[in-house]
Amino acid sequence: MSKFLPLFLEGEVVKGFGRGSKDLGCPTANYPLEVVQSLPKDLDPGVYYGWAQVDTGSVHKMVANIGWCPFYQNKQMSVETHIMHKFSGDFYGSNLKICLVGYLRGEKNFSSLDDLIEAIKQDIANAEQNLEQPQAKTLQTNNFFANKPAI
Numbered sequence: 001m002s003k004f005l006p007l008f009l010e011g012e013v014v015k016g017f018g019r020g021s022k023d024l025g026c027p028t029a030n031y032p033l034e035v036v037q038s039l040p041k042d043l044d045p046g047v048y049y050g051w052a053q054v055d056t057g058s059v060h061k062m063v064a065n066i067g068w069c070p071f072y073q074n075k076q077m078s079v080e081t082h083i084m085h086k087f088s089g090d091f092y093g094s095n096l097k098i099c100l101v102g103y104l105r106g107e108k109n110f111s112s113l114d115d116l117i118e119a120i121k122q123d124i125a126n127a128e129q130n131l132e133q134p135q136a137k138t139l140q141t142n143n144f145f146a147n148k149p150a151i
């Protein structure tokens with residue numbers, strides 16, 4: 001199931017579906033299609049936890065949803081990352097690096113928006129816990145997140 005983990009991804013933060021995830025208290029930074037298309041073909045869709053870095057900032061905990069969002073029946077697969085950090089504003093156009101560390105669950109359909117929000121809250125709590133494990137923590141300081149000088 002998790003033979004591809006840890007998986008490192010990088011790309012620009014683009015506009016998503018604008019469904020107001022932010023209003024739900026859970027903004028998600030979306031990747032462009034080219035990043036989605038670069039994923040291993042048989043990576044399981046679902047909810048992952050891991051680490052995220054905006055440009056050359058600090059490396060924060062994150063949860064990422066990879067898939068078609070059955071609740072919204074998207075036609076195109078998406079990769080969206082909620083970073084567990086309070087930012088002072090939007091960062092569209094910035095570079096986002098993420099490391100997928102572990103898998104939480106498959107994507108589900110929900111009968112109400114409240115149930116979806118409740119599930120996301122639980123994902124965040126599970127991610128918080130799992131990322132405290134020493135094995136997960138070593139990835140926070142992986143060289144992938146180092147600020148390498150431009151050549």
Ligand code: ADP
Pocket residue numbers: 013014015016017018019020021022023026027028029030081082083084085086087089090091092
């Ligand atoms: P969109 O549909 O354009 O993705 P969202 O409501 O999902 O809109 O909001 C995502 C945007 O919010 C991100 O692209 C980013 O600029 C901003 N943002 C602010 N704080 C966060 C955060 N903690 N995690 C993810 N994105 C954040």
Ligand code: RBF
Pocket residue numbers: 017019020021024026028047063064065068069070071072080081082106107108109110116119120123124
């Ligand atoms: N969408 C779904 O349809 N089913 C899910 O199980 C699901 N899980 C999610 C888990 C997390 C941690 C996040 C950040 C998003 C998830 N979404 C899911 C995507 C959600 O529909 C999307 O972020 C919406 O734009 C929220 O309004």
Ligand code: MG
Pocket residue numbers: 016017018021027028029030080
């Ligand atoms: Mg989004």
